[in-house]
Amino acid sequence: MYMKDYFEPKEDFFEKVFAVVALIPFGRVTTYGAIAEYLGAKKSARVVGYAMNASHALPNKIPAHRVVNRNGLLTGKMHFSYPTQMEELLQIEGIKVENNQIIDFKNKLWLPIEEL
DNA sequence: AATGTGACATACC
DNA sequence: TGGTATGCCACAT
Numbered sequence: 001m002y003m004k005d006y007f008e009p010k011e012d013f014f015e016k017v018f019a020v021v022a023l024i025p026f027g028r029v030t031t032y033g034a035i036a037e038y039l040g041a042k043k044s045a046r047v048v049g050y051a052m053n054a055s056h057a058l059p060n061k062i063p064a065h066r067v068v069n070r071n072g073l074l075t076g077k078m079h080f081s082y083p084t085q086m087e088e089l090l091q092i093e094g095i096k097v098e099n100n101q102i103i104d105f106k107n108k109l110w111l112p113i114e115e116l
Numbered sequence: 117a118a119t120g121t122g123a124c125a126t127a128c129c
Numbered sequence: 130t131g132g133t134a135t136g137c138c139a140c141a142t
Binding site: 013014041043044045046047050054 | 136137138139140141
């Protein structure tokens with residue numbers, strides 16, 4: 001390992017985020033903060049959202065709809081091709097949404113830091 | 117190189 | 130309780 005890596009733990013942070021998101025199981029969801037924490041950058045939750053934004057331009061798409069904020073709120077719905085798409089994708093997976101809020105969020109939550 | 121930008125999270129009224 | 134303020138930092142420009 002180069003010293004550079006030691007002092008600069010980031011390196012393709014987006015790529016790491018994409019990799020984790022790709023592992024979220026069907027019918028489960030996780031949060032921006034959980035992903036950031038798993039990557040050892042607990043304070044970079046915002047950047048995870050920023051990465052999701054960029055994920056739409058990705059050639060190989062990832063399940064960005066399975067990432068919500070820590071309250072189970074669909075804060076990113078505006079960034080899909082149309083506003084209700086995120087909710088629709090979740091409903092397809094058996095996740096109920098009401099007023100942008102995931103029902104039974106606690107039981108749908110999947111934490112990479114615990115399950116990987 | 118410097119500055120601006122949030123799909124967040126927390127802390128404090 | 131809800132609403133504002135504030136710290137945060139990888140990336141874009």
